[in-house]
Amino acid sequence: MSKLNETDIQGFVLRGYNLPFARYLFLHFEDSARARALVGRLLPVITTGQRWDHGKPQSTANIAFTHRGLAAFDLPEATLLSFPVEFLQGMKDRAAILGDTGINAPEHWDKLWLDNHVHAWLGINGQSPEAVDARCSQIQALMQETGGAMQLAWQDAAAIMDDGKPTSREHFGYTDGFGNPDYLGVERSTQPGQGKLMPDGTWAPLATGELLLGYADEAGELPVAPVPHILACNGTFMVYRKLHQNLATFRAYLEERSAQYGGGMEKLAAKFIGRWRDGTPVELSPDWPDPAIVQDPNRNTNFTYGADPQGTRCPIGAHVRRVHPRDAFGFNGRLIDRRRITRRGLPYGRPVPEGEPASDAEDRGIVFMALNASLSRQFEFVQQQWIEYGNDAHQGNDKDMLIGNHRGHGKFVVQGDLSATNPPFLCTHLPNFVELRGGDYFFLPSITALGMIAMGLVDPR
């Protein structure tokens, strides 16, 4: 496998920019010719995967389209109909499959998503709010000059700051963003634990086709993709989910339950996720957080669950063990290699330091974005089987402790041993700590494909 053509792939796909500020614009196209003209003008603005030899830029810009958005360009019917069915339907119509029901059902989403007007996502990341503003103004000027798109709404997001320095913590206090997979051909500083587990215990990059269309996937097949091939190649599918966090509920629940738990509050918080709040993997350090492990790229994602089948170190239903089971299902981890996703995203809303009063009602949460070659095989499977159900993890009907749609009836088992500080413990009556407030499925095309869309050259024949 040779190196990928990084200048043809949007940078957002190949790397997490690690820029602390972001604004996501949601656009609506009214006229196909003007919309294509806008994409043409945006082409030189879009950030590619080219390496940053001269340091990080002040800001980046990337673009992706819903199926309705692609239809608004008047792409040929034969192309539009060739997209995978879940992308054609969009995330709202997949609610019953995803478990987005009850309080997470589309009727409770932000108004933006209710009338199916979102055609494009335009993601801007920046080193400062000013850099984001500047890039945003530049793009809005192009929108105005071409009349190509109407801005329906925007979502600001930002890393939570510690003494003015960006952190990778989210609102519940957990350090996030470990363990995105490695892929063949993607140049990135890799670390053990981020690809797929090999029979000899080492880690290797996943097949490129698990992330990008047009390349062989883990089954040696090309992922399902639209025609023509050149429209699909070097593109990927993106899930956008605005996840509201009920901070007051989370803190109250943790405090109340940990009062009865022999391991104390921080240990219970760590058992929920499988990482201590500083990011230390519970599997590697079950009794206390260890900053030395967090700092060590050879250790912070480098672990398996094979020696902990009872979950006495990391509970079997802990969040990270559910969504990235590694070797937990046996067969050297091979059962999960086609269920991996690449995550992007940042928190939104005002952070509230521990000890200060917080309310669930405040607009606060995380913008979760996932990239994968197959929405149904990768993201939807993880969401349905590993988050909203527990059978694969031998946890019956139990859902993911943190992001499951519990409706007050959830249960989470903390496996334990005979020691006083690691007792078995049941968490019952789980509320929804996280609620879905909207989102959709997007197609994130290559630079070539964007050019073809702009020039009206998409031809499925």
Add this chain to the structure above:
Amino acid sequence: MPNQNGSVYGLTILSPIINDERATPSHDLQIRNYLATVPTGEGSPFALAPGTHLARLVVMDDVIYVGSPSIEEHLHSKYLVFESNCDGDLDSYLLGLATAVPQHLDAIWSHCVGYPGAANPQAFAAYMKACQIETTFYFAAVNDKSVPETLRALQTQRAVSDFIARHQGMNAALLQAEFAQFATRLKSEPLPASGSMGPLRGLKTGGRNE
């Protein structure tokens, strides 16, 4: 020995479906239509009759040619496939079905060649055995326990889990007293109905997700 795995019997039955060009809708479609409405859970005929761990009914139209290099072949008939992992002795299982749910059996198998009806349980059992083929694979989730034992185990698991949730943290003496009471009460609980202990899943399944 095929057909028997520990205490579990593996039953596989292939019944040829009547091929009658004048029948509208065709007999195979009439079976499909009925199967689409058969209740699952506690109302399932296989929950109403004793002894079924798992049962599956499939209409098999033909073998599908998937292209070269495979060889194109066809069945002589359409078949109704009935697979069941059940308790114990085959005769008593079949007689139990005929006695408990004859109307379901007749609605399904009356579209099959030579079916005598379930009104005479002995004739029904003889017909089914004439259509039987060997079973060599079993449903992996069925262990070597009988259906009543499995139901009792599921009931116990659920009750103990609830007990722990309600009593964790209680002082030892009180906990022991509570547990003794709980254990006595649990023993006297009636056996839950077949089909009542399944997963409570609000998710829509299907597609390529499972």
